[in-house]
Amino acid sequence: MAYLNDNYLKLKAGYLFPEIGRRVSAFCKANPDAAQRLIRCGIGDVTEPLPPAVVAALHQAVEEMAVRETFKGYGPEQGYEWLRSAIAQHDFRSRGIEVADDEIFVSDGSKCDCGSILDVLGSKNKIAISDPVYPVYVDTNVMAGHTGEANPAGAYAKLVYLPCRPANGFIPEPPKKHVDVIYLCSPNNPTGAVATREQLTAWVNYALANQAIILFDAAYEAYITDPTIPRSIYEIPGARECAIEFRSFSKNGGFTGVRCAFTVVPKTLLAQTKAGERKPLHPLWSRRMTTKFNGVSYLVQRAAAALYTPEGQTQVKGLIEHYLGNAKILRSGARQAGLKVFGGVNAPYIWVRTPKGTTSWQAFDQILNQANVVITPGSGFGSKGEGYFRISAFNSRANAVEVARRLQELKW
Numbered sequence: 001m002a003y004l005n006d007n008y009l010k011l012k013a014g015y016l017f018p019e020i021g022r023r024v025s026a027f028c029k030a031n032p033d034a035a036q037r038l039i040r041c042g043i044g045d046v047t048e049p050l051p052p053a054v055v056a057a058l059h060q061a062v063e064e065m066a067v068r069e070t071f072k073g074y075g076p077e078q079g080y081e082w083l084r085s086a087i088a089q090h091d092f093r094s095r096g097i098e099v100a101d102d103e104i105f106v107s108d109g110s111k112c113d114c115g116s117i118l119d120v121l122g123s124k125n126k127i128a129i130s131d132p133v134y135p136v137y138v139d140t141n142v143m144a145g146h147t148g149e150a151n152p153a154g155a156y157a158k159l160v161y162l163p164c165r166p167a168n169g170f171i172p173e174p175p176k177k178h179v180d181v182i183y184l185c186s187p188n189n190p191t192g193a194v195a196t197r198e199q200l201t202a203w204v205n206y207a208l209a210n211q212a213i214i215l216f217d218a219a220y221e222a223y224i225t226d227p228t229i230p231r232s233i234y235e236i237p238g239a240r241e242c243a244i245e246f247r248s249f250s251k252n253g254g255f256t257g258v259r260c261a262f263t264v265v266p267k268t269l270l271a272q273t274k275a276g277e278r279k280p281l282h283p284l285w286s287r288r289m290t291t292k293f294n295g296v297s298y299l300v301q302r303a304a305a306a307l308y309t310p311e312g313q314t315q316v317k318g319l320i321e322h323y324l325g326n327a328k329i330l331r332s333g334a335r336q337a338g339l340k341v342f343g344g345v346n347a348p349y350i351w352v353r354t355p356k357g358t359t360s361w362q363a364f365d366q367i368l369n370q371a372n373v374v375i376t377p378g379s380g381f382g383s384k385g386e387g388y389f390r391i392s393a394f395n396s397r398a399n400a401v402e403v404a405r406r407l408q409e410l411k412w
Contacts, residue, residue, distance in 0.1 A: 005143070005145075007142055007143050007144065007145045007147075008142075008143060010142050010147065010148075010149055010150060010156070011139060011142055011143070012150065012154060016135050016376070016380035016381070017042070017043050017376075019380070020042050020043070020364075020374065020376065020377075020380075023364070023365075023368070024038070024040075024042075024368070024374055027368055027369070034369075034372045035372075037372050038372050038373075038374065039372065039373050039374070039395070039399050039402060039403055039406075040373075040374040040395075041330075041373055041374060041375055041391045041392045041393075041394075041395060041399075041403055042374040042375055042376045042390075042392060043376070043392065044189065044251070044348070044349070044392045044394055045256050045392075045394055046250070046251060046254045046256050046319075046323075046394050047394055047395050047396055047399075048254055048319055048322060048323075048396075049254070050253070050254050050255075050258070050303075051253060051254065051306075051307070051311075051312060051315035051316060051318075051319065052311070052315060053306040053307070053309055053311040053312035053315055054253060054254075054258075054303045054306050054307065054312065054315075056306070057302045057303050057305065057306035058299055058302070058303050060302070061298060061299040061302040061303070062299060064298075065298070065299065072298040074294060074295070075295045075296075075297075075298055075301070076295060077289050077290045077293050077294060077295045078102070078104075078105050078106065078286060078289055078290070078295070079104065079105065079106025079262070079295065079296065079301065080106075080298070080301050081101065082305060083106055083301045083304055083305050084101045084102065084104040084106065084262075085101045086305055086308045087104050087106075087262055087308075088100060088101045088103070088104050090308050091232070091247070092232065092234065092264075095231075095232075095235075097232055097234045097235060098234070098240065099234065099264055099266070100267070103264055103265055103266055103267060103282065104262050104263075104264060105262060105263045105264075105265060105285060105286070105289055106260065106261070106262045106295070106296050106301065106304075107260075107261050107262060107263060107289075107293070107296065108259040108260065108261065108296055109248065109250070109259055109260075109261050110217065110219045110246040110247060110248040110250075110261040110263070111136055112261075113246050113261065113263045114134075114136055114137060114140065114183075114215065114217060114246055115136060115140035115143075116288070116292075117215060117244065117263070117285070118140060118141065118144045118146070119288050119292075120281055120284040120285055120288055121181060121213070121271070122271075122274075123144070123145060123146060124180075125146070125180035125181045126158075126160060126178065126179045126180045126181070127141055127146060127158075127159055127160065127179065127180070127181045127182075127183075128159075128160040128161075128162055128175060128179040128181070128182045128183070129141075129159055129160070129161060129162065129183050130161075130162050130164050130172045130183065130184070130185065130188075130382075131155075131161040131162060131163055131164060131381075131382035131383060131384040131385070132164060132190055132191065132378060132381035132382040132384050132385030132388070133183065133185070133381055133382050134185060134189045134190070134217070134381070135380065135381060137183045137215075138156065138159070138382075141156075141159065142156060146158065146159075147159050153383045154379075154382070154383060155382075155383055160175060160177070160179050161382070161383075161384075162175065163384050164188075164191060164193070164384060165384065166342065169193055169199075170188060170191040170192075170193035170342065170343075170351070171186070171188070171193050171194075171195045171196075171199050172184075173199075173202070174202055174203055174206035178210050178212075179210065179212060180210070180211075180212050180213070181212065181213050181215060182203065182206075182207065182212060182213070182214045182215065183215050183217070184200075184203060184214055184215070184216050184217065184233075185216075185217040185218075185219075186200070186216075186217075186218065186221075186230075187220040187221070187223055187224060187346055187347035187348075187349075188343075188347065188349075189217075189219070189220065189349060190349055190351060190376065190378065190381045190385065190390040191342060191343050191349070191351040191388075191390075192327075192342060192343015192344050192345070192346075192347035192348075192349040192350060192351050193342065193343060193347070193351075194224060194226070194229045194346045194347065195229075195230070196228070196229065196230075197228065197229070197230055197235070197236070200230055200233060200235075200236050200239075201236050201237075204233070204236045204237070204238050204239050204242060204243070205238070207242035207243070208238050208241060208242050211242075211272070212242065213242060213243065213244065213269070213271060213281075214233060214239070214242055214243040214244070215243075215244055215246070216233040216243050216244065216245045216246065217246045218231065218232060218233070218245055218246065218247050219246060219247060219248040219250065219251060219261075220251055220347055220348065221247065222251070222252035222316065222320055223251070223252075223320060223323070223324060223346055223347050223348055224346045224347075225324070225345075225346055226345075226346055229346060232245060233245050234264070234266075240266040240268045240269065241266075241268050241269060241270070242269065243266075243269070244263060244264065244265055244266075244269065244281070245263070245264040246261070246263050246264075247261060247262055247263075247264070248260075248261040248262075249261060249304050249307060251323075251348065251394075252307070252316050252319065252320060253303075253304070253307045253312075253316055253319070254319060255300075255303075255304070258300055258303060259296070259300060260296055260300050260301065260303070260304045263285070265281055265282045265285045265286075266282065267280060267282045268280075269281050269282065322397070323348045323393050323394060324348065324393070325397065325400075326348075326393040326394075326395055326397060326400035327344040327345070327347070327348055327349075327350060327393035328344070329397075329400045329401055329404050330344065330350050330391050330393055330400055330403060330404055330407075331344040331345075331350050332404060333403065333404025333405065333407045333408060334350060334352050334391065334404075334407055336404075336407075336408050337407040337408045337410060338355075339352050339353060339354075339355070339407075340352070340353040341353075344391075344393065348392065348393040348394060349390055349391070349392060349393065350390065350391040350393065351378075351388055351389075351390055352375075352388060352389050352390070352391060353387060353388055354378075354387050354388060354389060355412040358412065359377075359379070359386065359387070360377035360378040360379040360380075360385065360386055360387060360388060360389050361377045361379060363375070363377065363389050364376075364377040364389060366410070366412070367389075367407075367410065370409075370410055370411065371403075371406040371407065371409070371410055372406070373403050373406055373407075375389045375390060375391050375392075376389060376390040376391075376392070377389050378390065391403070
């Protein structure tokens with residue numbers, strides 16, 4: 001008899017976004033007229049077309065694939081050298097950050113990398129996770145067998161939860177106890193909070209003192225407009241010895257349907273073997289990539305490289321300004337509706353406190369039924385997300401204006 005991975009049975013009934021999809025589908029079926037005016041501000045999916053520089057690069061790459069002399073088959077699993085070099089130079093070295101070309105690993109999504117990184121980390125690690133948090137961090141650790149069972153509140157045994165509240169700006173403080181692996185996300189999904197230089201410095205110092213590793217999700221770094229806020233963990237001295245950084249082209253270049261991202265694994269980052277030896281993670285991640293991944297397609301990597309051209313940079317800036325403009329409108333609309341609002345300044349997400357006595361799923365249902373708007377209930381991001389909901393700014397300008405208007409008409 002074949003045996004399954006029992007760890008999957010520990011998972012809650014459904015991943016957050018499929019559950020939202022189920023409820024929205026049921027609503028639309030029961031209310032066909034209201035379904036016609038439905039506006040989705042739930043899942044963080046972009047809405048605007050690909051930048052023209054990307055479209056041109058895709059067309060050119062297709063033409064190359066149509067000719068024997070320029071046709072490309074399997075490429076390097078870690079990514080083509082010209083893309084890795086462009087990333088390292090533009091995103092890091094031009095900003096005074098030490099990152100080598102071969103410390104960049106190109107992939108099809110930071111979501112995938114955040115889960116796959118567990119392949120090279122041991123099962124005995126004490127893992128710390130923010131609460132609320134992007135659900136993938138938790139669920140992939142459950143799948144890998146790094147947790148116990150979930151309690152009635154949905155918290156898993158063996159995980160160390162770091163509460164994120166208004167008092168700490170929704171950025172967790174280092175714990176008093178020892179942990180081995182820390183998930184940090186800035187700009188944060190779901191709260192829209194950003195970590196200050198002082199906060200990140202405290203985390204790097206903690207990681208160095210405890211020989212811990214920070215898994216730093218910077219998928220939304222392009223939305224940081226405040227020059228005092230770090231856009232990379234490697235801006236902090238010592239981070240190359242304790243951090244892995246994940247980045248994505250999904251939200252700055254509109255690549256959610258194209259799929260391209262990258263992970264930075266410094267050669268100076270070490271972890272301990274069972275025998276107590278300190279070994280570098282870089283060659284292990286490289287081996288994992290070359291064994292389990294055939295690489296991002298040539299067409300997509302050419303499209304990603306186009307984002308670093310002068311034209312591409314201008315167009316990316318335009319996309320960021322569009323979505324941040326939406327965030328400003330949605331923040332204002334929620335505030336005028338009498339709601340307490342966080343985030344949405346250096347991030348594309350608005351984190352909203354529900355009215356007193358209203359749960360996050362009750363808020364979801366009420367906003368869906370009364371305003372015909374889809375948001376994301378905060379409890380889906382962890383127990384400390386209860387009492388909040390997330391509004392995504394990824395939408396057209398007209399929809400953002402309309403959602404802001406409808407929020408002000410809600411009757412709680």
